Amino acid sequence: MGITKTDLFTQDQNTFAQMGKIFSHPARIAILQHLLDANACINSDLVQELGLAQATISQHLKELKSIGIIKGTVEGVSMSYCINEEKWLEIKSTFEQFFDQHQCCSGDSCC
Amino acid sequence: MGITKTDLFTQDQNTFAQMGKIFSHPARIAILQHLLDANACINSDLVQELGLAQATISQHLKELKSIGIIKGTVEGVSMSYCINEEKWLEIKSTFEQFFDQHQCCSGDSCC
DNA sequence: TAATTACATTGCAATATTACGATTAATATT
DNA sequence: AATATTAATCGTAATATTGCAATGTAATTA
Numbered sequence: 001m002g003i004t005k006t007d008l009f010t011q012d013q014n015t016f017a018q019m020g021k022i023f024s025h026p027a028r029i030a031i032l033q034h035l036l037d038a039n040a041c042i043n044s045d046l047v048q049e050l051g052l053a054q055a056t057i058s059q060h061l062k063e064l065k066s067i068g069i070i071k072g073t074v075e076g077v078s079m080s081y082c083i084n085e086e087k088w089l090e091i092k093s094t095f096e097q098f099f100d101q102h103q104c105c106s107g108d109s110c111c
Numbered sequence: 112m113g114i115t116k117t118d119l120f121t122q123d124q125n126t127f128a129q130m131g132k133i134f135s136h137p138a139r140i141a142i143l144q145h146l147l148d149a150n151a152c153i154n155s156d157l158v159q160e161l162g163l164a165q166a167t168i169s170q171h172l173k174e175l176k177s178i179g180i181i182k183g184t185v186e187g188v189s190m191s192y193c194i195n196e197e198k199w200l201e202i203k204s205t206f207e208q209f210f211d212q213h214q215c216c217s218g219d220s221c222c
Numbered sequence: 223t224a225a226t227t228a229c230a231t232t233g234c235a236a237t238a239t240t241a242c243g244a245t246t247a248a249t250a251t252t
Numbered sequence: 253a254a255t256a257t258t259a260a261t262c263g264t265a266a267t268a269t270t271g272c273a274a275t276g277t278a279a280t281t282a
Contacts, residue, residue: 002236003236003238004137004270005138005163005270008137008138008161008163014137017134017140019134020131020132020134023134023135023209024131024134025131026119026120026128029127029128030124033124047259051119052116052240053241054258054260055243055244055261056242058259059239059240059261061259062261076258077249077250077257077259078257078258079258079259079260088210095134095206098134099202099207101147113239113240113241113269114239115239115241163271166231166232166271166274167272170230170231171270185278187228188226188227188279188281189228
């Protein structure tokens with residue numbers, strides 16, 4: 001149905017899925033990498049960088065902001081974007097915890 | 112359009128997005144966690160565990176298999192699923208590298 | 223062989239996502 | 253004030269995803 005039955009899953013699972021969505025589209029990854037490369041707040045020239053329309057970029061930025069992984073501040077007539085340190089670390093930590101759930105089974109593969 | 116303009120992005124970005132998609136739905140997360148908890152190959156009682164229909168689970172399993180994060184082997188009349196160690200570590204490593212791109216800017220937040 | 227069990231596949235319906243042109247709102251410049 | 257610039261939002265189209273009932277398939281058992 002294209003709808004997710006969130007009620008079937010735990011709060012943690014749904015929250016993690018929200019975070020996962022960040023990384024499920026190359027445009028959002030490209031945006032984040034651009035912000036990382038600059039290692040500063042960028043006055044949004046993202047439309048030039050990626051080949052997408054302004055409206056499309058704006059939409060991806062909105063999603064990233066709504067999850068909190070980036071922040072945007074008004075800079076006169078333009079916008080300034082950067083990584084939200086706190087949230088970044090929270091998301092990083094969530095993924096780390098997930099990946100660490102797997103104990104390497106020391107070679108005894110069962111299938 | 113619901114279509115991703117993959118040609119605008121690098122191979123790495125598209126690959127990473129594919130991996131991100133794994134974690135963008137709570138059902139897939141729940142499936143992976145179930146396999147992790149068992150720490151073994153599980154004879155798919157996933158349909159009982161999650162409240163989703165058999166066909167739906169099967170579809171999620173197919174996606175996870177196609178990316179390679181899980182393996183499935185025929186076990187008589189039933190199936191045995193488990194984590195694909197190698198791919199798991201590859202994905203883990205890819206995410207780690209991504210997260211480590213961010214140097215903590217020691218408090219001088221710019222926005 | 224017939225019935226059963228365990229999944230995979232198919233075919234559909236509903237919702238979500240991606241993308242963009244056009245418009246709007248808000249500030250800056252002249 | 254009039255105009256330009258920047259980016260958010262709206263409306264729309266196209267494609268993707270999620271979900272399930274029904275069906276198909278292959279191995280198991282009676």
